[in-house]
Amino acid sequence: MLFRKRFYFSFFLFFHVLSFFAQDNGKVVPLKKIINNIEHQHNVSFNYTENIIFAVQLNPPKKALSLDQKLQYLARKTNLSFENIGNKFINIYKKDNPSKMICGYVFSATDKQTIENANITFLNKTQIQTDSHGYFKFEKEDAAIFLISHIGFISKRIVADNYNSKNCLEITLEPEITELEEIKANAILASGIAKNKDGSFEIKPKKFGILPGLIEPDALQAMQQIPGVNSLDESVASINVRGGTHDQNLFLWNGIRMFQTGHFFGLISVFNPNLAHTISIYKNGSSAFFGESVSSVVAISSTADTTEKNSFSAGINMINADVYAQYNISKKGSIEISARKSITDFVETPTYKQYFNKVFQNTTITDFSFNHNVNYQSDKKFGFHDATLKYIQKIGRKDQLVLDLITIKDNLEVFQSATVYNINKTANNVLHQQNYGGNLLWKRNWNSLNTTKINIYNSSYALLANQQITMGNQIVLQENKVHNNGINLENSHIINSKSSFNEGYQFNEISIANLEQISNPDFYVKDREVLRTHALILEGKYNDTLSRIYFKAGTRINYIEKFKKYIVEPRIQFLYGISKSLNLEMLGELKSQNTQQIIDLQKDYFGIEKRRWIISNNTTIPIQRSKQLSLNLFYTKNDWLVDIENFYKKVTGITTSSQGFQNQLEFVRTTGDYEVLGTEILVQKKINHFLTWLSYTYNKNNYHFSNYSYPSFPNNYELTHTISWAGIYEKNNFKIALGVKWSSGRPKTSLDDSLIDPSNPVLIYKKPNETNLKVFSQINLSSTYKWETTNGVQFKVGISILNILNRKNAISESYRINSLTNSIEKVETFSLQRTPNVSFRVSL
Template sequence: MRLNIRHFLLFSCFFFFAANSFGQDEKKSIELKKILDVIALQHNVKFSYAEEDIFGHSIFPPAATLPLKAKLIYISNRTNLLYKESGDYIIIYTGRKNDSKRLCAYVIDEYGQGIDNAVIQYAGDKKIVTGRDGYFELQKPLNGNIIVGQMGFESRIIKPQDFSGEDCKEIVLSLEMLELKEVVTERYLTTGISKKKDGTFSIRPDKFGILPGLIEPDVLLAMQQLPGINSIDETVSNINVRGGAHDQNLFMWNGIRLFQTGHFFGLISALNPNLAHEIKISKNGTSAFYGESVSSAVDISSRPADIGKGTASVGSNMISTDFYTKVKATENANFEISARRSFTDVIDLPTYSKYSKRIFQNTIVTELNNSTDVNYKSDKEFYFYDFTGQYHQKIADKNDIYVDVIGINNRLDFTQGTITETNVVTEISNLRQLTLGGTAAWRRKWSDRHSSEFGFYGSYYNVDGTNASIEFNQVTKQENKILDAGFRLSDSYRLNPLFNLKTGYQYNEIGIKNSDRVNEPEYSRSVKEVLRTHALIGELEYDSEDRKLYSRAGIRGNYIEQFAMAYAEPRLQVTYMPDNAWQIEFLAEQKSQTASQIVELQGDFLGIEKRRWILANDKDIPVQRSRQASVGVTFKDKGWLVSLENFYKKVKGITTYGQAFQDQLELVQQQGSYTIVGTEFLVQKQFKGFYAWLSYTWNDNNYSFNGITPDRFPSNFEIKHTVNSAAIYEWHNFKIALGSKWYTGKPVTLPLNTAAADIAPNAAGIAYASPNSDNIGNFFQVNFSASYTCKIRDKVRLQLGVSVLNIFNRRNIINRYYRLNNTSDAIEVVNTYSIERTPNALIKLIF
């Protein structure tokens, strides 16, 4: 493993050193003809010229980042040649220059990217705007100064004499950090991801750039690139934020809590990437308006403030096809519809084959003493679909009405067989997973200082499985059903320019039903529980006059009717920015949740979706409570971003059933807690169209359960060390990303012997070592993605993309457990492997 780590470190360092190599200009004269050939490729144009006109001209090449017109002026000034544009053709010729030259310039940001639609004000009140590449021209002579500005950037004043050089002037605009009170860091990891002043991370799918392995803005896969967020089994249905379990995260879509987040049982997000307008992710210091989670909160909002214009898209990758449309019904109303369906039940493409092999891995187990393989073969028919519908109505300028619906469905028919000494045995199982939700909301803007919102919601979740066992001729029917409904009222009032007061009330009723029926031996169970919760919320925001200090303090008061339980949850967030480069942040919170997931048996729901939701009963299943605090510092200047954050988190009220043990604790039911301390570090460099980043996360995550020895041992979700890296290049509409992920293997409990032992009177089983006292092998994966968007005609674009997961086809073990062979009493080891090398491709038409 030492060799693998060395290769990984060399591979990560390559990203940073390669950037410097790519950025160096070759300082030597080059024939003009070769320079024109390069420019033609860079800007997709064609040059027309007479050979005798350009013969003998040799100059230093212009910088690759210059706009096309700036390059033409650069060449003209050094060769005395003239140019004329005619469509996609540029004619180069000799002639007499006009003495009435134009002044030319181009406007770029701090990273060398052209700023589109920057406003150029000159000669008093005359205005023009820059083109897509930031270029503009002005006619001589000029009277007075020129003001260059764009929203989100600091304006600059340019004097006419500043255009004294022969070439086009480069005007750099800096981000206006202090005026945007919420935004602290733009382009966090990639375009479309930013960190806000309140400590949350924001993802804008419509602005999304590219990340390694992703060709679409899949929010649940993208968030796993953030430091401190990982998936212990590489799925979106098992996301671990700072060592927490997946069910300890709150996922909301337009106010609806989602109990199902993945298709393909976690390999694909259940949320259509065409849909969301903004996603907010909070790891700590969560707003008091969010409850029911002891870990992170992920709020997905697809409600725009304005009616906007109509648009549509249709696309397909190698798993599914999708459709999205936004129709402007009237000047004050629109509706949006999105739908996606897999074609995996019709066409078996390579991507589906790899995904299928990962999720439905044939069970191959090996006896430790003689390495005998036992194989089970399977056949399956699987598909999924999801849809959303949204309606937005504006009434006058002060009222907005929203109505939203969502549906998510997975369906699997699973035939499993094996060959015995006498015959072939087959059994048919099936699994259905369904989510339906709806919400309506009314927003009222009473004045510039005062606004309110009222909304109600309801959601239904059901997973229904039939598991037919080959070994025992046993059929088990299971169902996990949730009905969640409630309403919310919130009010925001700006007391003065420095203070903003937010208050609210939330009511929620949730019912969860669990049913089991077994044919042999005959058994039936049905349990239904209901909880009703009230919450009063108060939150005060402070933003200093110089915008250097921002603070948000809130408190959430909860009351659970069935338990007659009342308790408060304080939240605090403080950000101090001594200047534009430095930011210091402190976050703290207390949170709770009443609904959680458990694993009663690893074979439940075919062993694929084995977790079931349950409600706290204030007895053997308590309300989970968490405390968390973190302090961090961020430096951002001249394309560098460096951040360091240390955190502490403790969660009480967990149970062994909720932690998915697969060792001596699998059938033990005890209450306990886990405590985690950790560090998250990120360094990122951006310049021109190239940027690279490297992140490192360390954590120490330990359980403590009543009556279990030892009294402290590693968590099932502990990933001690994680290193992520990526190199991304964006040039106009072309984007490419290469990245790697390395982390230490999850804890595992080893057997003490190779055969069954007497663990109780007249009971043979596996004698285990101390829980989680060892680890499986380290995980390493390299991913690639690229995309290109071309304009077919006005308002019509074609997007193409390719990606490859696990380029080197590394066989990573992501889970391991042990079991007894039914006939020989030998101990068998069962490994689950990560996804193999998996290609994917995307084609999408946007109009």
């Protein structure tokens, strides 16, 4: 019995060990099935031709073996060669004829991914293509020279005479750049400013040179040098593009719509000039992905095109101080922060005093009867700050997340008193203005030809005005709050080296609340409106550099839920190169806008216009709609640049309350339109380190209010003639710019003195805007110098002087009745007086 057990045990052990060493014992299976099993187990890919493995069958190798052991086993059993490339790709070819084969892989140079369906073209014009793994293979005798090409990549010529058949070729293709390039002008107006093929102006603050009156690359100040862009009251919160009001412009910061654009009530931009990487400005022909504006688009992106090195800078001028830092957390992650704060809490500089006098100037009030001047005195406390944060994280080779946050705030507190005919009047006044925003962007490059972007954003704006008047024991409280959020989806496809196509969807929700409360007598009004819109966007582009044709067309289909209304907005950009030096450009667009700013009680609160955001109700407050067409000739040769543009623009659905009337229409509520016909000319010449340019703008801008007694008259924002000149010198680290601005006076409405009874004064006006203010002229100067220490620390100093000649330019004129004196008063406001500024900055 014991012998039998030992026999069975020895017999079992013998055959078990034998089967362990005998790998080929068992059922034979096709080699293709074995290959498939290895691909799944080891996550590799085999490349071969079917005729090589078609009839091969053998016992499969043990699963416990390593990949290399399995390949050695297969090579030993099949008389085939198995070439392992990086444990990812395995090539199979016959052992007896390896020298006759050429194989290879084609990769993208940007993301190192293999390229499928790349064309391999031989001298005899025959072709083969790479497979799903980017692999190709052919007989060496077929061709030693071949061409590799693929849509979206630069073709490459390969010579394989000295090719070693033991290793496959690894070929990388560079992507063919199809992005917009600057027109052949190195600089327009200043270094760092260029004009793109789509008609937009692009500002690169980090490459920015200098402009008259500017020592920092302030986006909203710099754009006012572009023909057709003005600010009648020198405020970045009142930028007028081709006759439009400020609220008709769309301002985007990293995809976030900004409802507040100026500090210090418009004299300083809220966008930190040391932060932005690219600023794009569209006067016409904007992309269909931009909605909610009937005038220009200003898109600011602080996301750099390439990864930047760690940096830090800090600066100060006579208004504010700021810091900026960029730090790479890892190879794939970085963080960027900036912060800026006014220094008015610590010191009142000459620049601050001029700014304050400009905004809160003691309005010159001339009494018609007694020629008596009334001067207000006040104790004031003013300050502002802004801060931004950006976080970028790359995920793998294809994905990227970007988070942007921004906060802006202005605070003003004023105790005001005035004595008129022994009557004392005092008021405690508070004004707070703030804008918060956030945007989360996910971007994925599916491959070299397809990209998807999804971003979710929110923007919140609040204006609080509180005025206390002791005489009469009255308190006035006003609030305007805006909440805007939404989601954007955009897909981009490169069809070939000349054509691309984009499509997208956008959802936008905006809520606006207004509150007005007055005590003694009691008055309370509060309303809140919400509007939701959906937009479908389709856009295609064709760019042929050989035939010098650039064409981009798109459409935006808006659906407004509340009104159950569809609005279609086509856009077009066309450029034809008549020659290498001369381009013809045509731009056109239809756009709409559901929000606008109205001006209530503009004579209260220091005479500052308290502009409130409101939403269209599709009746008394219509949806604003615009149409615009422009034709442009652009010439560049031998450092000469000539840009001539003619345009037509019409905006319907405007309300009188949004236009800032201070005449007989101030309390009239009606709707209408304005129509602009204009010409913009820029002539520029560069001579070595010297750049000079002269611009001229003409526009005829008229209102049309069919229900008003004067159905047509000049627009409040019409500047019939505007001329600007600048001379800029830049050499090494020294820059200086001198410039002149001249414009015909803006329209004004005069009183009809012949109909006014001094004993019972009533404001009786002549026809609206039939006369003009005196001409506006100003000379500005700026200069900067930069140097660097041996350890790489950079220092920069700058000085600027606005209105060198200290000219007193009137920017508005209106009339009112003084209830204390029972007389008519003329109210005039003036531009900035001579205003110096000095800056200092250090960068690491």
